[in-house]
Amino acid sequence: MAxxxxxxxxxxxxxxxxxxxxxxxxxxxxxxxxSLIPVCLMxxxxxxxxxxxGGVIWDFSLAAYDQFFFDRGLFGDDPAQIEWTYIAIFxxxxxxxxxxxxxxxxxxxxxxYFIATRPERNRAIWVFLIxxxxxxxxxxxxxxxxFLLRDQGPLNDMLIGIGLIDTPIHIVNTNFAVxxxxxxxxxxxxxxxxxxxxERYNFSLSEAAADLYASKFTxxxxxxxxxxxxxxxxxCILVFVPSLGSFLAPDLLGGAKNFMIGSLxxxxxxxxxxxxxxxxAASMILLTxxxxxxxxxxxxxxxAEKEAH
Numbered sequence: 001m002a003x004x005x006x007x008x009x010x011x012x013x014x015x016x017x018x019x020x021x022x023x024x025x026x027x028x029x030x031x032x033x034x035s036l037i038p039v040c041l042m043x044x045x046x047x048x049x050x051x052x053x054g055g056v057i058w059d060f061s062l063a064a065y066d067q068f069f070f071d072r073g074l075f076g077d078d079p080a081q082i083e084w085t086y087i088a089i090f091x092x093x094x095x096x097x098x099x100x101x102x103x104x105x106x107x108x109x110x111x112x113y114f115i116a117t118r119p120e121r122n123r124a125i126w127v128f129l130i131x132x133x134x135x136x137x138x139x140x141x142x143x144x145x146x147f148l149l150r151d152q153g154p155l156n157d158m159l160i161g162i163g164l165i166d167t168p169i170h171i172v173n174t175n176f177a178v179x180x181x182x183x184x185x186x187x188x189x190x191x192x193x194x195x196x197x198x199e200r201y202n203f204s205l206s207e208a209a210a211d212l213y214a215s216k217f218t219x220x221x222x223x224x225x226x227x228x229x230x231x232x233x234x235x236c237i238l239v240f241v242p243s244l245g246s247f248l249a250p251d252l253l254g255g256a257k258n259f260m261i262g263s264l265x266x267x268x269x270x271x272x273x274x275x276x277x278x279x280x281a282a283s284m285i286l287l288t289x290x291x292x293x294x295x296x297x298x299x300x301x302x303x304a305e306k307e308a309h
């Protein structure tokens with residue numbers, strides 16, 4: 001390497017340049033098999049026609065998308081009107097996922113900061129305590145959350161026992177229960193990226209700000225947050241995206257009145273009564289919305305970085 005640098009070449013060489021394609025081939029095959037091909041199949045199914053007894057007919061049409069956006073009456077011959085039911089479900093899903101993301105950020109940021117500021121020998125223990133509940137299946141954890149929040153559950157029993165309330169608080173089958181379920185399901189996805197960012201933060205910058213009489217809030221807003229912003233952004237994306245398509249928390253904690261898009265899609269693929277093309281169309285609409293949001297955010301980030309430089 002020294003000889004290469006002395007002769008005017010690069011100090012680092014791509015040793016595996018010729019074998020790069022073959023080395024990456026397994027990763028490409030896995031990504032194609034587990035991501036690209038299923039999405040393409042879903043896209044194709046969204047343009048097919050529902051078979052009366054279940055399944056699909058290989059007759060391409062836009063009927064599934066038309067059903068999502070327009071109401072043409074029971075027999076399909078009425079004038080088209082906007083179908084607000086599914087749009088409302090989408091809107092409810094977006095704000096539920098946003099609320100869960102904000103709640104996860106409000107709890108996850110101080111938690112990650114606390115862990116990152118512990119002595120190095122103790123950090124692994126705190127990370128272990130954060131992640132150990134998530135070794136259990138998501139379904140079991142969601143059912144446990146329902147048991148905890150129910151009217152005769154441990155939470156209400158404790159509140160009644162200490163005298164804070166006289167009658168049980170009805171939490172299950174509410175929007176609040178869904179947000180708690182999403183928060184509990186995806187909290188580590190917020191804590192771990194922020195923890196990694198804070199761990200790399202140079203705390204001498206905060207000390208310098210204090211020496212210059214900056215308040216703790218100013219230090220947080222002007223120095224710490226910009227430095228750990230990549231971790232915060234990654235955490236928000238990792239919580240928002242799976243929350244948007246979640247169906248276990250809405251089904252088990254929210255009930256029929258708190259239907260989310262993940263539950264709607266799941267219902268379409270159940271048994272012979274399901275509508276596979278409609279479920280596939282709803283999935284593609286959800287995927288399109290997520291991609292648009294991510295692209296908008298990426299462009300804003302690129303523009304902000306360009307202005308900063």
